[in-house]
Amino acid sequence: MAARCAGRALSRAARSVINAEYNRAARSQTVQRLTCTAAPGSSSSGQDADRLKAVQFADAEVQDILNRITGLDLNKVFQPVKQELKPPKYRLLTDTQLEEAAHKAGTQAKKLLKMPPVLPERKPIEEVLCEDKMLEGMDKAKYVFTDITYNIPHRERFIVVREPSGTLRKASWEERDRLLQVYFPKNERKLTPPPMFKEENLKVHALTYEDIEKNGKYNLLWSTRLFGGLVWHLISSQRIDGLLSDMLQRDRVHDAESLVHLFNLAHPQSDSALQAQQQQASGLELLKIYADCECQRPGFIKLALQVYEQTKTQSSA
Structure with missing residues (x-):
């Protein structure tokens, strides 16, 4: 009975701390957004960093320039791969059919030249929200609290972990990946990353x-x-x-x-x-x-x- 009461007290204390930390984080994000939009003329180092990060690999302008630089050599794109030899096929085409075949080959070549995505390496999450020594040693397991609201992007979803030592911190990227797959499963997504990663x-x-x-x-x-x-x-x-x-x-x-x-x-x-x-x-x-x-x-x-x-x-x- 005493253990059950202690567990209920722990749960209530954790919920109150999570709500307080969530509200504080939401207010801080709102203040940051207002601050960033309210000072267009400032030249701080933080804004310089934002400008440097403004251009990404997936941006339309960047992709357009890279596609032009890549070039389109049909002989190189469609060069034969060393496989089993097969006799060539010859077709008689009119000028119109030849133009259509060339256009079709160019379209297929552009698909084959589509670049793999390049993403910036994500930085580890090591933010500690608070340390509560009163909860230290009350349990040997970690408690994970996840906001499962449906209309929140996964990158902005609030997920925190309560350590047995009483430390409340934000979940790491690996923990976020596992929890998001549990609450929002996607077909063919594995909890264990493929060897290529x-x-x-x-x-x-x-x-x-x-x-x-x-x-x-x-x-x-x-x-x-x-x-x-x-x-x-x-x-x-x-x-x-x-x-x-x-x-x-x-x-x-x-x-x-x-x-x-x-x-x-x-x-x-x-x-x-x-x-x-x-x-x-x-x-x-x-x-x-x-x-x-x-x-x-x-x-x-x-x-x-x-x-x-x-x-x-x-x-x-």
Whole structure:
């Protein structure tokens, strides 16, 4: 009987603490939103960080630029895979049917070139809400409290954990994933992540990009669905000099301009972005500004631009 009364008292105390913490968190979020929208002219470091995070891989403008840079080489997209040899099939087509077949092949190639998504790594949740020493040692198990309201996005859903030590903290990402699958199950979603999401496997794509950057083999991924991820990786680490030089060597000047434009979008506080915005630069001027402000090898890029301008002048004369 005494244990049951103690359990009821513990449950009531936990509910009251959860309600108080939930209300306080909701008020703090409201205050933060009002504060962010009420100070458009401030230049704090927090707002600078928000501006730096404004451009994401999945943004429409970013995807449009990456798709243009990726290119569309039908011979490379549809190159034969080494399989069992089969005799080729020949068809007689009219000009109209040939145009329709080419359009269909282009549409299929764009589907094959669709880039895998790239998401920023989520930071661990280590926020402690309160520590109640009165509840320390009352139970050996953890208590998890989940808001199961249906109209709340899962990213904003309030989930907290009461430790046996009396500490009340926010649930970690792993705990949130398990609990969300329990209360809001999705078909084919597993509680145990697939092996591809293990730490050692997540490093594979980054190591591959680093090896391509080291050896300058950018054309291996050009016109493949992985080229956009390579470009975004190099832009995020502010190391596009090698790729920019490779584009200029292959006479992909427009791709080079798009690359610098995307760099300025991803790093709006860089010298290149600020100078380009101040001068309202576009086209070759973007490349010249980048060569002066950010490039580690400006001589090569400037020389390539001079050759391109001379060739363009001679061809138009």
